[in-house]
Amino acid sequence: MVSKKEDLKWMKQALALGEKALEAGEFPVGCILVSGNSVVGSGARQHSKLGQLNELDHGEIVAIRDWLSRGAAREGVVSAYCTMEPCLMCLGALILNGVNRIVYAYEDVMGGAAGLDRSEPLTAEWKKSNSAMDKSILQEHLYCADTIEIVGGVCRRESLALFKKFFQDERNSYWKGSLLARYTLNAT
Numbered sequence: 001m002v003s004k005k006e007d008l009k010w011m012k013q014a015l016a017l018g019e020k021a022l023e024a025g026e027f028p029v030g031c032i033l034v035s036g037n038s039v040v041g042s043g044a045r046q047h048s049k050l051g052q053l054n055e056l057d058h059g060e061i062v063a064i065r066d067w068l069s070r071g072a073a074r075e076g077v078v079s080a081y082c083t084m085e086p087c088l089m090c091l092g093a094l095i096l097n098g099v100n101r102i103v104y105a106y107e108d109v110m111g112g113a114a115g116l117d118r119s120e121p122l123t124a125e126w127k128k129s130n131s132a133m134d135k136s137i138l139q140e141h142l143y144c145a146d147t148i149e150i151v152g153g154v155c156r157r158e159s160l161a162l163f164k165k166f167f168q169d170e171r172n173s174y175w176k177g178s179l180l181a182r183y184t185l186n187a188t
Helices: 004-023 059-070 088-096 124-129 135-139 156-168 179-186
Strands: 030-035 038-044 078-084 101-106 149-152
Touching: 004 030, 004 038, 004 059, 004 078, 004 101, 004 156, 030 059, 038 059, 059 078, 059 088, 078 156, 101 156, 156 179
Parallel strands: 078 101, 101 149
Antiparallel strands: 030 038, 030 078
């Protein structure tokens, strides 16, 4: 069981990465991966600027790449600390790479996937052809079989401040005018 004090400690490190990303003009998503009592991977959003934009270099993906490149040992639970709720791509990547716990600061009302129902397979065709669900399949399904703890709202206020700064800066065009931008600029 991870204490609230530990969550705050690690999230502050993710927020520091988000702050560096913001200073570089990037979307302020920072992520650290923790195993045991050590950071095994870290990263911040890259390529969110106009002319460089790609949707692969999210903070979580950069942190996973860092973890894998280090060859860092795993001690029990691996936790991800993210300044923003992971999107569907990042949630899948975290789960598939063995992250057992995700802690995020600020909710992504436009693309966050933390609330995704993982209690049954996501494949539409499987659902159609198996109306009487064979519960044994859940033990082998990539997303249903894993028990992952997801905790939201840790250092939310501090993270919200980063995203407000990002969206208030006229130089930043990433997601400008989107649901996420409108929500963030009006959030308290």
